[in-house]
Amino acid sequence: MKQITVVSGKGGTGKTTIAASFAALAHNHVIADCDVDAPDLHLLFETCLKEKEEFRGSKEAVVDEEKCIDCGRCEKACKFGAIDGHTIDPILCEGCGVCAYVCPENAIMLRKKISGYAFISETKYGPMIHAMLNIAEEASGKLVALVRNKARKIAEEQGRELILIDGPPGIGCPVIASLTGVDMALIVTEPTMSGLYDLERILELTHYFGIVSLVCINKYDINKENTNQIIEFCQRNGVNVISKIPYDPIVTEAMVAGKPVVEFSDGKVSRDIGEMWDNVMYALK
């Protein structure tokens, strides 16, 4: 079984558009939307929900007012500044349990909380695992791991050979969780100074984890000079630029229609994505 993650470093470069098109082009695969704090892939597929699971990724501390004697030890012990007097700010609390440990009156309890949900849905392109992190939750890396586990299980059960992962933007914990142990990363970038700078950082990350990376320059014609700069940068670093996709408003039209662009149109963008997909599959083998 192979796993490939589509990432971008910078947000809004077209990662999900490309992942959705890949999902429509691939065969015998499982789709995993690992952008768990802003999942969008389901907006491009008709999904039929099969299973929903509570995700209890973290805990929170709660004070029993009756037992509390206001000694102030918990406030002093909390490294996250989450305790003021004996009130705990649930937003700042990381659920470490130090306060509960130091409390001489056993007045603090750690409670598991529901931090989100994981879903298994059926789409016409195959099964999709997705998730929704509750607002302002932190265990996003753990939820990504849960989504990936479920995807692997389904792939094994159904004899599917590929897991296609739509990753989150950035380089932090959920991105790392989306990348560990995959066979390949496809990095979608854009020819802007921000795109180039962010590409350098995400490439450093994939190198750090030893993951083979390919680069796709989306909307390459909005600034050809920058496109050349990205290509040169990739060449210098031995990274393959696998595709250059032109800017075309059809991409947004497809999004508005709620369809992967390759299904919505057979124009240049769709042909380019199709060709890129063939090359990605070739590189994966």
Next chain:
Amino acid sequence: MIISIASGKGGTGKTTIATNMALSLKNVQLLDCDVEEPNAHIFLKPEIKQQISVYTSVPKIDETRCDYCGKCAEFCEFNALVALKNKIMVFLELCHGCGGCPIVCPKNAITEEDKEVGVVKKGVAGDIEFICGELNIGEPMAVPVIRRVKNEIDDDKTVIIDASPGTSCSVVAAVHGTDYCILVTEPTPFGLHDLKLAVEVLKKLGIPFGVIINREGIGDQNVQGYCKEEGVPILLTIPMDRRIAEVYSRGVPFILEMPEWKEKFLELFDKVQSMRS
């Protein structure tokens, strides 16, 4: 006044708004809290005068004292410690630096050690005081770096905070305690879906907010519809304009080449100021 700029979806124009706004105002501090992929420096080209390392404390185990009782591993909520028969394995990237394991260890075998997780850069860009956080590559946790950047807030200035995209802990850390949040979105189904999520975050935090619609003209009218229905103020609309996109791609704040926009950013600031109360 502290204004944060956030968005559910990435790439909607947060940094564009933050930098153009900073350039339009006086007595400003700009804090780049998108520490995973900070971009404001590309546009403002600040002169960096000081670089500060950000550390978290992580456990260090003294093998001569440890008798492998495993109490530390049992305590750690983040599975950063695993007790084997004659070894404690430490997974530093999972450690939140809570300081719990040194307290629970009955043999006093654990001390805390500093680990660098990122840097904060301080400098100036013209009249703007510039501060930016950068997460080290391979480090998963952005929040300590964001908090460190926010330590630099100067209450006598107008503070503009550029947050990371999404709705998770990094975003919360960046917008927490700010007086007003500007949500930047684009008029597409992704933009709307992620805007709704971001709105939930701000409601939960009790921070007043308004919306900027960027690249108006692409996509559909549903963001407008949503804002109207929910009574969310639309502070500014920026049309889809190839020129703006081209100026952006070169890493230039567009008011420098399209000065007619400065007025709009001043109006935006006035609106925000009046709405905060």
